[in-house]
Amino acid sequence: MGFFNWITENQQIIYIVVLMIFVGIEVIGRVPSVLHTPLMSGANAIHGVVIIGAIIVMGRAEPDNYLALILGFLAVIVGTLNVVGGFVVTDRMLEMFKRRKPKH
Numbered sequence: 001m002g003f004f005n006w007i008t009e010n011q012q013i014i015y016i017v018v019l020m021i022f023v024g025i026e027v028i029g030r031v032p033s034v035l036h037t038p039l040m041s042g043a044n045a046i047h048g049v050v051i052i053g054a055i056i057v058m059g060r061a062e063p064d065n066y067l068a069l070i071l072g073f074l075a076v077i078v079g080t081l082n083v084v085g086g087f088v089v090t091d092r093m094l095e096m097f098k099r100r101k102p103k104h
Contacts, residue, residue, distance in 0.1 A: 043082070043086055044082075044083050044086040044087060044090075047079045047082045047083045047086070048079075048083060050075060050079040051075070051076055051079040051080060051083070053075075054072045054073075054075035054076045054079060055072070055076060057071075057072045057075075058072035058073065058076070
């Protein structure tokens with residue numbers, strides 16, 4: 001019964017999250033490929049905020065709250081991988097627009 005009570009208490013938040021998922025899919029699905037690189041830079045900035053938030057959560061968590069510590073650690077790792085991967089992809093895409101030196 002505790003799970004159903006939690007759902008009824010957080011019903012509005014659940015509706016908002018589901019609506020955000022559908023809106024996100026619609027917005028991302030309609031982005032032309034030309035705007036991919038600028039959006040990757042924006043996503044890198046957002047994931048930087050996720051990393052900072054995860055570090056703050058881990059710092060304020062109780063030492064015996066293993067769930068918060070593990071989730072915070074995983075958020076830092078995944079956010080860092082996403083930021084680094086985003087910069088690598090952005091750098092590779094920008095390399096395509098540079099002039100190549102002629103071969104002699």
